[in-house]
Amino acid sequence: MLDLSAVMIHDPFFAYVHCSLKSDLRTGCVLIIPFGIARYIDARRGRIYFALMRAITWIFSLSIFLSACEGVAPGDVGPIPEMTPSPTEPVNSLDDEIDPGASRNKRVDDETDYRVGRHLPLDAIPPIYNPVFVPAEQSPLVADELILGVAWDGEAKAYPISVLRIREMVNDELAGIPTLVTW
Amino acid sequence: MHDRRIDGRTEVFGNASTLFMTAMTWYDHRTESIWSQPWGRAIQGELKGIELCLLPSQIATWESWVSAHPETLVMTNGTETLGLFRERFDPDFVIGLLWDGQASAYYYQDVEAAGVVNDAVGEEPVLVWAGDERFHAYLRTLNGRVLTFELSAGELIDEQTGSVWDPALGLALEGPLQGEALRPVPGSTAFDWAWLDFYPDTDFYSP
Known part of the structure; x- marks a missing residue:
């Protein structure tokens, strides 16, 4: 998901502060600050604004980071499930060309040397490795809550977008197909 | 949403906690290669060039x-x-x-x-x-x-x-x-x- 407000959260220092404080302050008010800024940027629709605000965010984040760096730790990831290669390729009745059954990763010939900075520990924003589900009748969602939905082979799953915004990644499966949900 | 198998082998992905072209990046737990989310492709590391299969998903209320x-x-x-x-x-x-x-x-x-x-x-x-x-x-x-x-x-x-x-x-x-x-x-x-x-x-x- 390439959402500007999500990008704000992607800002490494900010992300770390965001994640660390989130575990201390469970009220959610910390979360609202960056999204407020992001909304402002959305309204201006400008990359220059984005760069400017990003710089401000860094300075702001750094000051918080330095004052709050004692005792901060990324959120609890929990045990990572044992993963095994998929033994069979399930058949999907609905769509056999874009059938999730076939593992169709590609190989792209790309000689470009991409530069990617590494400033933060991996999983500074902790992904969801062990998603938990309830049936629709026990859903905590309200009617107009947006979800990312996926359905095939008679199974369906819904991921609340407000949760994806915070956690960004889910390692899951549907009907035997291992899936990676990202936002 | 992607199929997270590479040549039939299921991989676990985490957040690489950095940006590539102002968009999020992942890493895979096995090789710690770096992946670009919008491409769904590894851009650095052992798996560079591998692109995951994009699956249909929907946004709805x-x-x-x-x-x-x-x-x-x-x-x-x-x-x-x-x-x-x-x-x-x-x-x-x-x-x-x-x-x-x-x-x-x-x-x-x-x-x-x-x-x-x-x-x-x-x-x-x-x-x-x-x-x-x-x-x-x-x-x-x-x-x-x-x-x-x-x-x-x-x-x-x-x-x-x-x-x-x-x-x-x-x-x-x-x-x-x-x-x-x-x-x-x-x-x-x-x-x-x-x-x-x-x-x-x-x-x-x-x-």
Whole structure:
């Protein structure tokens, strides 16, 4: 998901502060600050604004980071499930060309040397490795809550977008197909 | 949403906690290669060049999703943040479709205003429907025949047979094609400039 407000959260220092404080302050008010800024940027629709605000965010984040760096730790990831290669390729009745059954990763010939900075520990924003589900009748969602939905082979799953915004990644499966949900 | 198998082997992905072209990056636990999310491709490390298979997914309100898929499960991790944000599609939000190396993008508002769009990704005919903060995109070739869709009294109809279709399911509810299903097109949602960064050859739909 390439959402500007999500990008704000992607800002490494900010992300770390965001994640660390989130575990201390469970009220959610910390979360609202960056999204407020992001909304402002959305309204201006400008990359220059984005760069400017990003710089401000860094300075702001750094000051918080330095004052709050004692005792901060990324959120609890929990045990990572044992993963095994998929033994069979399930058949999907609905769509056999874009059938999730076939593992169709590609190989792209790309000689470009991409530069990617590494400033933060991996999983500074902790992904969801062990998603938990309830049936629709026990859903905590309200009617107009947006979800990312996926359905095939008679199974369906819904991921609340407000949760994806915070956690960004889910390692899951549907009907035997291992899936990676990202936002 | 991607299939996270590489050559049949299931990989576990985490957050690489850094940005590439202002978009998120992943790492895989086995090799710690770095992946770009919009490409779904490893850009650094042992797996560089591997691209995951993009799977069709939808964005919908809970209400419309559960009425189309009553059997659905709901993820409950992190639901303390529920309701903090009321998501709406921004004016510069697009749905980007990827098919056979070609990309097309559609502004939500354009599709919503048109009701239904008969278009193509590369050479592949597609149907794009939008409304109620929802997007659905399907291939409109069925059993070798290309269908053309229109809205008639609020219902999605194909001009060839007059069958009535459910846009949320891509399923013909009534008429000669009753029970037939369209195939969803893999895609993603993004801001237009961000989409263009990663897919510069995109055809932008204009009404």
